[in-house]
Amino acid sequence: MSKFAKMHGLGNDFVVIDGREGPVDISAPRARAIADRHTGIGCDQLILVGTSGKADVSMRIFNADGSEVEACGNATRCIPLFLGRDVTIETKAGLLDARLAGDGASVDMGAPRFEWDAIPLAYAMDTYSMPTSWEDLPAPAAVNVGNPHVIFFVDDLVSVETDRLGPLIEHDPLFPARINVNFAQILSDQHIRLIVWERGAGLTQACGTGACATAVAAIRQGLATGPVTVSLPGGDLEIDWRAGGHIQMTGPATFVFSGEADWERF
Numbered sequence: 270m271s272k273f274a275k276m277h278g279l280g281n282d283f284v285v286i287d288g289r290e291g292p293v294d295i296s297a298p299r300a301r302a303i304a305d306r307h308t309g310i311g312c313d314q315l316i317l318v319g320t321s322g323k324a325d326v327s328m329r330i331f332n333a334d335g336s337e338v339e340a341c342g343n344a345t346r347c348i349p350l351f352l353g354r355d356v357t358i359e360t361k362a363g364l365l366d367a368r369l370a371g372d373g374a375s376v377d378m379g380a381p382r383f384e385w386d387a388i389p390l391a392y393a394m395d396t397y398s399m400p401t402s403w404e405d406l407p408a409p410a411a412v413n414v415g416n417p418h419v420i421f422f423v424d425d426l427v428s429v430e431t432d433r434l435g436p437l438i439e440h441d442p443l444f445p446a447r448i449n450v451n452f453a454q455i456l457s458d459q460h461i462r463l464i465v466w467e468r469g470a471g472l473t474q475a476c477g478t479g480a481c482a483t484a485v486a487a488i489r490q491g492l493a494t495g496p497v498t499v500s501l502p503g504g505d506l507e508i509d510w511r512a513g514g515h516i517q518m519t520g521p522a523t524f525v526f527s528g529e530a531d532w533e534r535f
């Protein structure tokens with residue numbers, strides 16, 4: 270048996286398992302079973318907090334489909350709340366600094382990457398404005414903020430079939446590691462509306478790394494100036510980035526309930 274908390278960041282929900290007391294064995298099928306909304310606990314991502322030799326704690330991230338990934342912005346904001354203090358967190362994407370702020374946390378998400386093989390793409394291509402697209406969507410941008418994102422800036426978000434185009438693009442062979450798909454509408458110089466089809470989880474209420482990647486792509490293309498408010502279905506995130514620098518993400522994190530479970534049963 271070990272302790273867990275159900276938490277969320279703007280409705281992007283997590284089962285956060287405390288693995289600091291002893292090893293918790295999470296395989297892909299087990300992560301999928303825990304995340305199942307009918308037969309498990311239910312979540313978009315399963316988060317395993319552990320000990321670390323390099324930071325205060327480590328964090329492993331599993332999508333609802335069981336795939337283990339490098340980064341999760343909303344979950345990173347939940348960790349200071351889960352532990353009750355500011356923390357440094359070791360992730361597959363590097364060390365992150367997360368501090369309690371307002372009704373959530375503020376996190377240094379590191380520096381974005383734009384090289385085609387860092388996204389990764391299947392072959393060399395300009396990631397500022399990619400010479401490709403799908404159906405009526407405009408040419409996208411690609412950014413890696415610890416995990417891979419493609420961003421489409423559209424005129425009218427309501428008319429985009431996000432649930433049909435999202436999975437099509439996520440699984441396109443251009444993206445050998447699959448991809449998180451961001452559909453964004455610029456509302457003003459400092460305000461973006463965003464819907465994210467997440468790799469391995471589908472449409473979510475919010476995606477922290479998606480907000481970071483989208484704000485960075487917009488600032489890079491001169492479509493916005495930082496700091497940017499990114500409005501997702503679940504609420505708003507504040508993203509600050511200057512070219513060459515780190516991304517600072519600030520927004521809410523919520524504790525829902527705690528429990529104890531025998532993970533061997535999943």
Ligand SMILES: N[C@@H](CCC[C@H](N)C(=O)O)C(=O)O
Pocket residue numbers: 281313314332338339340341342343344416417449467468469470473475476477478479
């Ligand atoms: N919800 C997260 C992102 C979770 C991982 C993502 N689906 C991936 O596969 O990279 C966030 O808030 O950033």
